[in-house]
Amino acid sequence: MPDPLGPLFDALESINGELTGFAARLARLEDAGAVRGATKQSASGEEGGSDSARARGAPVVWHKVKEEERAELWTEFTAWVIRMADTYELTTEQLPHACWWEHGAVVAELTALWTGWESAFGNEEDAAAGPYLWHDAWARGIERIGRSWLGECTNGYHQTKSRTVWGTDPAYRKKIIEAGPPGAGNSGPATPKAA
Numbered sequence: 001m002p003d004p005l006g007p008l009f010d011a012l013e014s015i016n017g018e019l020t021g022f023a024a025r026l027a028r029l030e031d032a033g034a035v036r037g038a039t040k041q042s043a044s045g046e047e048g049g050s051d052s053a054r055a056r057g058a059p060v061v062w063h064k065v066k067e068e069e070r071a072e073l074w075t076e077f078t079a080w081v082i083r084m085a086d087t088y089e090l091t092t093e094q095l096p097h098a099c100w101w102e103h104g105a106v107v108a109e110l111t112a113l114w115t116g117w118e119s120a121f122g123n124e125e126d127a128a129a130g131p132y133l134w135h136d137a138w139a140r141g142i143e144r145i146g147r148s149w150l151g152e153c154t155n156g157y158h159q160t161k162s163r164t165v166w167g168t169d170p171a172y173r174k175k176i177i178e179a180g181p182p183g184a185g186n187s188g189p190a191t192p193k194a195a
Contacts, residue, residue: 093146119134
């Protein structure tokens with residue numbers, strides 16, 4: 001009679017092997033980070049090196065990017081978007097050719113996909129899961145972008161959405177801040193009372 005716990009022990013052995021591999025990879029990455037840190041320190045004479053050196057795959061928040069770095073980073077990002085649009089044969093229903101860069105949410109989504117791509121494909125130590133997971137994120141991201149247009153810009157030219165811009169009215173922000181969070185005992189939404 002076969003051991004009923006045999007498959008469990010086999011699975012545990014497999015998990016242990018994966019954890020051992022991850023631990024070894026983490027140690028190599030930590031060693032590489034220490035070497036890069038020492039190289040930056042010796043080259044610049046300061047701990048940590050230059051503030052302008054962005055690690056591949058590091059998040060990009062466009063309004064926080066230093067002015068002197070923005071043009072070069074935008075050029076790199078734009079080249080990546082165009083290359084991906086051609087590689088994945090995107091249609092204007094998925095990503096409007098005429099104006100994608102004029103929509104902050106689309107730029108944010110594409111930026112996240114770009115930095116994820118850099119991380120997934122720029123890491124020689126990756127165990128191959130990164131590229132697969134990136135492709136899953138790409139499919140979901142492009143689907144979200146396509147849904148967000150609702151046909152407004154897919155006809156070959158940009159149409160500004162008819163909407164109220166929230167961030168341009170200081171009185172609006174003040175009104176919300178003064179109202180306070182829900183249940184704070186002010187004019188905000190009432191907290192349900194126990195019966």
